[in-house]
Amino acid sequence: MKQYGVAVHGAGWVAAEHVRAFDADPRSQVITISSRRESSAARVAKMTNHSEAVIETDLSRVLDREDVQILVVCTPHDLHPANTIAAARAGKHVLIEKPAALDTSSLRRMREEVAKAGVKSVVSFVLRWNPLFDVIKAQQANGALGHVYMTEVDYVHGVGPWYGQYEWCRTLAQGRSSFLNAGCHAVDALRYFTESDVVEVSAYTVAGSDRFEYPGTAVMICKFENGSIGKALSNLDDRAPYKFRISLYGDRGTMLDNRIHSQTVPGQTDYAEIPTILPDSGDVSHHPFRGEASHLLDCIDTNEESHVSLGNSVNTHEVCIAADISAAEGRPVSLPLP
Numbered sequence: 122m123k124q125y126g127v128a129v130h131g132a133g134w135v136a137a138e139h140v141r142a143f144d145a146d147p148r149s150q151v152i153t154i155s156s157r158r159e160s161s162a163a164r165v166a167k168m169t170n171h172s173e174a175v176i177e178t179d180l181s182r183v184l185d186r187e188d189v190q191i192l193v194v195c196t197p198h199d200l201h202p203a204n205t206i207a208a209a210r211a212g213k214h215v216l217i218e219k220p221a222a223l224d225t226s227s228l229r230r231m232r233e234e235v236a237k238a239g240v241k242s243v244v245s246f247v248l249r250w251n252p253l254f255d256v257i258k259a260q261q262a263n264g265a266l267g268h269v270y271m272t273e274v275d276y277v278h279g280v281g282p283w284y285g286q287y288e289w290c291r292t293l294a295q296g297r298s299s300f301l302n303a304g305c306h307a308v309d310a311l312r313y314f315t316e317s318d319v320v321e322v323s324a325y326t327v328a329g330s331d332r333f334e335y336p337g338t339a340v341m342i343c344k345f346e347n348g349s350i351g352k353a354l355s356n357l358d359d360r361a362p363y364k365f366r367i368s369l370y371g372d373r374g375t376m377l378d379n380r381i382h383s384q385t386v387p388g389q390t391d392y393a394e395i396p397t398i399l400p401d402s403g404d405v406s407h408h409p410f411r412g413e414a415s416h417l418l419d420c421i422d423t424n425e426e427s428h429v430s431l432g433n434s435v436n437t438h439e440v441c442i443a444a445d446i447s448a449a450e451g452r453p454v455s456l457p458l459p
């Protein structure tokens with residue numbers, strides 16, 4: 122079996138979960154852990170029992186290594202483009218934490234460099250590996266919902282000083298907006314279930330707290346290329362427990378999280394609940410990073426493009442940017458952005 126060497130860069134909260142995820146797949150081995158501060162990288166190595174890992178503070182030294190084939194980008198959002206482009210130029214496959222970028226020109230440069238290098242990419246919309254997502258996809262595939270004409274996804278996560286990345290993600294420079302910072306998970310889910318790209322976005326924002334340099338709450342409605350419509354909420358101001366709510370309305374059935382009502386079940390009088398693991402925690406230890414890591418390894422092994430590659434995810438990021446433009450200028454915004 123071929124073993125891939127993995128480098129995890131940006132040793133904060135999420136990094137340890139990526140180390141554990143690649144540890145769990147026998148096709149990969151974590152070779153280096155790097156960060157701005159050596160002490161942070163050493164701490165993640167210790168937490169994950171990787172005393173043998175090479176600790177680095179210089180990404181170019183990591184990317185020069187021949188025993189590294191995959192870079193996992195776990196730095197703050199604004200560093201993802203430079204990290205990804207450097208990895209692609211060094212011929213490394215990339216797993217990029219979300220959001221991949223905060224502006225369209227960076228997104229397009231990253232996409233070009235990744236395509237030119239011929240490396241595989243996955244943007245870490247990790248909820249695609251949550252079991253509820255599999256349940257919903259299975260109901261769509263077996264026709265229980267019919268044609269889904271409307272989808273809603275709400276990302277409700279009260280982020281504040283108690284949250285690890287709060288100091289930088291609360292800023293306009295590094296966090297940028299509610300949707301780009303975190304609600305992009307909801308936009309990605311909308312696109313995953315609708316199986317179409319968004320072509321128009323309208324949005325409103327409000328500051329539901331004074332915690333952010335940008336409005337912490339944003340809601341957007343959108344039209345998809347396939348004619349269906351969607352709604353996404355990104356609420357970082359909430360003071361109640363984390364929620365990720367999903368509603369799909371089809372011409373044969375409706376799905377509200379793990380509850381389904383379908384015309385394909387004659388006599389069904391109320392929603393039936395399908396027991397599963399819900400995406401009901403904002404804690405990274407609850408997120409299905411193992412599925413995501415194995416998926417990237419599958420893509421490399423089979424030479425197939427990921428369903429959540431950088432190229433696929435450009436539309437998700439453009440929706441977030443378009444929502445910010447729409448809210449600021451009070452008008453619908455068409456996609457792709459100019």
Ligand SMILES: NC(=O)c1ccc[n+]([C@@H]2O[C@H](COP(=O)([O-])OP(=O)(O)OC[C@H]3O[C@@H](n4cnc5c(N)ncnc54)[C@H](OP(=O)(O)O)[C@@H]3O)[C@@H](O)[C@H]2O)c1
Pocket residue numbers: 130131132133134135136155156157158159161162195196197198200218219220245246247285286302405408
């Ligand atoms: N997919 C998901 O569900 C999910 C969940 C959580 C986070 N994330 C994403 O993962 C990324 C990191 O989030 P986090 O919560 O892990 O943040 P974090 O705890 O603040 O960690 C970020 C780390 O990046 C390092 N860093 C900062 N500037 C750097 C630089 N110039 N060069 C190299 N390293 C630098 C810092 O390390 P030092 O200590 O060395 O300064 C810091 O520990 C964000 O983009 C976030 O959106 C995604």
